Amino acid sequence: MRFAIVGSGAVGGYYLAPFAGFSGASRLPAGPIWSDPFTRERFLAVVQEVAHVARAEGVPLAGDLPDRIVAYMDAVPATMRASLLIDLSRGKRIEVEALQGSVVRRGRALDVPTPIMSTLYALLKPYAQGAPVPPRA
Numbered sequence: 001m002r003f004a005i006v007g008s009g010a011v012g013g014y015y016l017a018p019f020a021g022f023s024g025a026s027r028l029p030a031g032p033i034w035s036d037p038f039t040r041e042r043f044l045a046v047v048q049e050v051a052h053v054a055r056a057e058g059v060p061l062a063g064d065l066p067d068r069i070v071a072y073m074d075a076v077p078a079t080m081r082a083s084l085l086i087d088l089s090r091g092k093r094i095e096v097e098a099l100q101g102s103v104v105r106r107g108r109a110l111d112v113p114t115p116i117m118s119t120l121y122a123l124l125k126p127y128a129q130g131a132p133v134p135p136r137a
Contacts, residue, residue: 021120023082031078046116091131
């Protein structure tokens with residue numbers, strides 16, 4: 001994942017990895033994630049984790065990054081689902097390694113804690129190659 005602000009609207013990796021992680025782990029679209037105050041707070045905290053990793057890599061960040069993400073999330077349809085959730089619900093491979101895994105590995109390499117992203121990664125990692133096959137009893 002390349003840390004970059006995309007245009008003046010959506011915010012690239014700072015938004016995508018957190019939203020895909022929350023949507024996939026909760027199996028919910030944007031509305032329920034964003035409308036719950038506690039979940040919204042955790043979502044914004046994981047955005048900060050991604051930003052801390054980017055800063056540790058020397059990536060300059062816009063000072064209004066959190067405000068831009070709030071504005072973007074306020075504007076998306078409540079029914080919007082991450083493509084990761086769509087693939088997950090269809091039993092397909094998901095991009096957990098490129099999104100959540102990338103942030104976690106980069107944070108670890110830089111000694112930047114990513115506790116929320118690490119949890120999302122742990123929850124989604126078993127589905128990286130599609131629906132896991134349960135062991136036979």
